[in-house]
Amino acid sequence: MSRDNSFSAVMARKAEIIRNAVGVDYHQFESGSIAFDYERMMASTGYTLEDVAEIQRGFAIGNTPLIELKNITSLVRKLSKEGYGARIFVKDEAANPSGSFKVRRAATSIHHAKRMGYRGALSATSGNYGAAVASCCAKSGLKCIVVQECYDSRGVGQPEIIEKARKCESLGAEVVQLSVGPELFYTVLRMLEDTGYFNASLYTAFGIAGIETLGYEVAQQCRTQLGKDPDVVVCTNAGGGNLTGTARGLMKANCTAQIVAASVNLKGLHMASDTQFNKKSFTTGHTGFGMPFSTLPDRSDVPRSAARPLRYMDRYVTVNQGEVFYTTELLARLEGIERGPAGNTSLAAAISLAQELPEDAVVVVQETEYTGAGKHGSAQLSFARQNGIKVLLGNPREEIAGESIILPAHPSLLRAVDVDLDHMRRSLITHAAETVDHAPTEGDIAFLAEETKSSTSFVLETLNSRKS
């Protein structure tokens, strides 16, 4: 009997398709109201941190170098007041097999998929995660499909996404490319149903558990190399998994570093817009994902996302596109390390944050990513120019996403700008309260305090102001 593959019919089968493709019944974690048992879901993988580290060692993942950026630190000190300018370190995650930290996320999923007897895995991603899944599938003898949102309706593809397609294919994956639109999820559901493959979602507990080793390594390496813990760890924030996993790993190492999220500011650009798709020069690590996924984490492709960044975030800053391209140039020219731009979002923020801290403080930037054709400052800036974006040196504060990209005319003009974190917390609480038609229970209130790293009084205050 043939299935009804219309948009509405497939979306109506979503829960069943995802359950079969992830092998997890999410109902077991639910309370029936707003709250769910997040820690039980995280523990349900059955893999401890040490198990995950061992799985990753089998894929030659992890134990990447923690590199002190001495010259960038010197530059920062030239810009700081006397005695200020923290030491900046970067975790060179580009040294992983697939060229980014994302392979940590893929390893546990693919190991588990193989163990569960799936013949292949599917991943919906336009980012580095595709190559990460393809890399782990190649080593595990599994088939792999990567589904990308890549082209606008003129058939013009984002160069960075095209490069990622090439890399996925080189690692053996079938790459399915789509034009702009959130219905990508619909095509993913159809393919999962047709192939019976594992859904290597970015947002399962398997994925997030994989990143915990990154945070754990940061703490251990700081202790071994510096004899102290990091004071600040900066994480590029998009879907929230990078920050969530890193923070959880730091906590498992009993490290209390401040956790700062950093995103590229793409204010004003609509992520599902066909005409604005190629007006942005970053395909990830930006506010277009970072903001909505923080305040509405369950908008992901699984019923309950394991990436819940507001649980761990102490501060959230944005930097502009020009500042990240500039930072990418600094890393190459002052440190001799050429890496991809998007992975340097948190480094751009760190250059600004380090100026607020004393010289003996340690700021860790927890990732880099590989670079190459398409995934390079010159490729992205040329593409921006072709799409009518002005590229210039000047004051990055005057940059308007979709109209201009302004590289700082002097490093002192690079500034991380704070996001109102309490506003985001209130937004999460309000969204959550709207999902039920009754007053939040006591359990819900405690849950929302954890969800927002706030307090029950903050949650109650937010809920009360909503009513008035």
Place this chain on the structure above:
Amino acid sequence: MAKKGDWVRIHSIILTPEQRSAAVPDDTKRVPLEQWTKGYLHADATLSGEATVTTRTGRVVSGTIVDEMPHYTHSFGDFVPELQQAGDEAFALLFGGDAK
């Protein structure tokens, strides 16, 4: 003319504008959701003709042939003088000397 067994890229329409989700912005709703993938041709076919392929994972997909033996042409882009200038000036600021 592509021969049976050739590696080709095919294009298809997944959703027409009328079939698209109500949640998409107006400019996106005006155009169809399109798909491209690659596979081995089932039978001889002409470029722009309808064809069926088997993909690398063994899926059977139909569409219009848009490319035979597709390859990548993405690059490092054009010379971007602003990037070089920014790097030169930062180098001079830190290590001394002229930026040019």
